[in-house]
Amino acid sequence: MAERIYTAPPATGIPVRGKTLPDVLYEALARYKNPAFLNQPVGPGRWEPISLHDFAEQAEALALGLHAVGLERGAHVAFYMESDAHFCLADMACLIGGLVDVPIYLTHAPEAIHYVIEHAEARALVVSNQELLGRMIPLLHDLPGVQAVVVADASGVKRDRVVGRPLYTFTQLIAEGRRRRAADPEAIARLRAQIQPGDLATIIYTSGTTGRPKGVMLSHENISFNALTAFSGIKNYRSGPDGEVALSFLPLTHVFARTLFYGYLYHATSVYFTTPDALREALQQVRPTAFATVPRALEKIYGALVERAATMPGMKGQIFRWALELARRYELGRKPRGLYRLQLAVADRLVYRKWREAMGGRIAFIIAGGAALSAELANIFGAAQIPILQGYGLTETSPVITYNRLELNRAGTVGVPIPGVEVKIAEDGEILTRGPHVMQGYYKDPERTREVIDEEGWFHTGDIGYFTEEGFLVITDRKKDLFKLSTGKYVMPQPLEQRLTADPLIDQALVVGPGYKFTAALIFPDEDALRRLAARLGLNANQPLETLVREPKILEAYQQIVDHANEGMDPWATIKRFLLVPEQLSIAGGTLTPTLKVRRSVLYKRYEAQIRALYEGTTTETETHAAKTFES
Template structure:
């Protein structure tokens, strides 16, 4: 009897990587420009029910068992040691046997609470191989949050990174009356304990668990970071992961299908995007590394030499602002800013039929020698692409990085879509968009302007929450993203803001905060910004200062060092912020423009409850925390009708 194929390649005519035409009559003309109302990405790879996550790993091992799959940094020094596919597979099998030996039954939930490190990836794949349900917990979670996840997911075992986290988890278990839950710590020989438990477990038992999995089997429950209300447990199946991973490889083989592909993972593995990336990278042909401590990121990038980077826009903003500030004043700063302008012009020229002029090419070559080469070395000197997501990136910054030789492929995704939903491709990147939908997803724009999604990587529902699940879908089965946007004729998605964040002024003007906040966040002095003005006569903004960049900015402007509190009322700092606001206002109507700002004396952080673990601002919490400040801007609270 022949083996069922892992996946079936479609005929050549169905594997085109060029955008398909929208269906006739399925487009509209807005302001003289053609927009699609619905977009269906081509299906490039079909999978069968056996194409689970462990199956993808097994296929990788079969293709090249002796080729490196994982690179682990040695504890001493900056050397990375390669682990072959066969060695990683053996570690997964041994660990899976240990998890079974601990008494975990098929389908049981095991929580992982740790920073991004090799052991997380090992536990993830071992849990899947043993037919278990790995559930991530952010390492910064409170006791209350840990307790909620343990109860909601019916967790049967927990592996934490530190002994302190283990104590938090044990306390949560005691409060729930669940003293039979196994709680281990990586810092206290958790992996050895697990391996020891598997010594008497036959490999046939592990294989039976793995073979029982199908694409419909639940692979994980990811709890949303909760910018509003209590987090919801997003149920994601093996098929959600594998169909997206295989089609993403077919859609963009340049990223991870080459043997020279190298990804250094530093995003939190508690976040679904990082979880998808590990599956994506390990099912390709390249190598995966981990960086637990973000403080070591630049040195780790320099030694690991990734071929592509996955970042949030704030990282790109900080690199640019830091490079500009470190150039100092005078001649060096003039050279840097000249080079930055050349990079932007060069990238913009690449989008024209004529391309860069001879003069611009000469300037670009000179700027490469003087400036760009140094920035490229900061990220290892081997990166070919930057994939940016999580928040909008300013078009100027996207052009800057693309112009210096690091094309930015901006993307968009949600926990409910296993991370990436759309992304610009190396072949055609439209700066200002988040690219076309990844195959085989479909995107539609509702009459209200909301982005709707349908396809195999869309989650199956919220755990133990049928009401929220029903509310998340339209009657005909499209997932409601909550984001507002549009589609151009080629199917490229533009995001204009969150539906729930839209501000309606007292004059009835609808304002999307993101269109003002995103340009301002790129200023070196600004850490965070929240636009306010709902039911108010005009728009204002709360601004926090970046403590790291503040001192460099003051030094470069000939000003003495000062605290955040002092800077918040300093006339020169305020003047710089007002100029930044004026530039942001140029892109909106007067009714949408910011009229007043208030500089706060403390930043938004995860510790003070104003940022999610994935570094998104909890807008509702900020508005509640600073309600009196907002009232003072307008001379009092909103007048009730």
């Protein structure tokens, strides 16, 4: 029987083809005037607005300024920038000027940054400010291909050369671009006329969980199709200055936030930039109607709710716990009826509206991507009338393949395909996709490109999943993450890890077991939550973390979490033994990717002895106390 190909259901958007990314800007300009299109942070709780018209005018001038310093059409420009209005301005200037930008994660190690700049053959480097310039100076000594450096915010910059190269500021280049445009009013029109939808727009180097980064080549149409088609499926989206208000705190170096920005641009949506650390305050100050996030941030919010439920005293505490239990029973896609519907209405007045107020009180929807979101969280937020639209995609797919719509939303799934995209499940369970969203290939790596894009144009995602009877896609694991026990049984670690990290006491988890006879786990506790638990249990909460994770009462609490995670799993996949590791994983430490995914190969190597001890039983004194064995 032929493999079934899944496409977008009726009335879930329209495919938008044939546009360059500057087209997105100029079509917005023709329709809207937004005096506060981009809002750049200038201090705690303060933003400086940039109008849509000024954004376009500055981007044009900067494009001409970049050409003035010797960057010709097709040249590659590396970005080492904060995720703010300056990034967006530099990006649009490159797009208008026919330049290819190469964003670099600020969290990359120096060796990875050097590799990306050299491999991408970048001829110029754009940095945000003096601080980031200082980080790059040591690397520039060994990057002869970089012929010019540009700094966006010149505050504190007093030089005009850096490591033998000319140093320009945005102010200088914009001024030069304005002079050129005044002398040649048709200059921008000629640049725009040269840009084609199939032209290379950007090279985004995937962080990856193993090996060196791969340069994903995305065209103008790859991204414009993806952004505009995905946005077309959001019913009742309000465009223009009186419409939606977006808060942006995810890295624009990642395609998820970048594609979202072009969608906001097309609709002239007001965008406020902030950082993950300032998110809580920004939600109250900006009161956004929409924002995008990774599931980990939502898990933190949920963890705070669970802790509050556990510690709130008296009648208020009882009501809060009652409302939380009601929310846990909610099921997206199924209308509440009878007594349950009335109970939800009461809980909304007493509790849920306060949750919404904590997020600014105006949230119309939250877009979640980058990792799996637990069904429990999606349902709980849904009960509180905070819609979470979880989606799925990769850098190589620009990125959206599927996402849940406001009117078509199922917890535990990543939604249905966007229009113009095809998806099918291979015989081994791998998810394949085909359409105008699929990348042009990996830069200077045709062999790896052929490995992932077959002769029929299907991109092999490397993810395992299936479609429900209703046509919603469910991701079960990464193909390369599946492992085989010595018993011959296969284990999918991600569902277990997702259940574990949904608990506020757990920051990260690694499920292990390849080649062994049972499944085990390394659990990295959330230190703050753990210390609060210790205080509630009457323990010394200030003792060293290494000592705290050995406390029997603490181990018993984590046993309950593991027991809960094991519920409903295949017997061979349940966690039989775990180790509490008193350390925090981080991007800077190389144990997490920039999108907060666990680097499995790094952890397997770093904690090789601890993992082996879990199975051999020859633990050290610390590990003996910190490990807990579970019988089948």
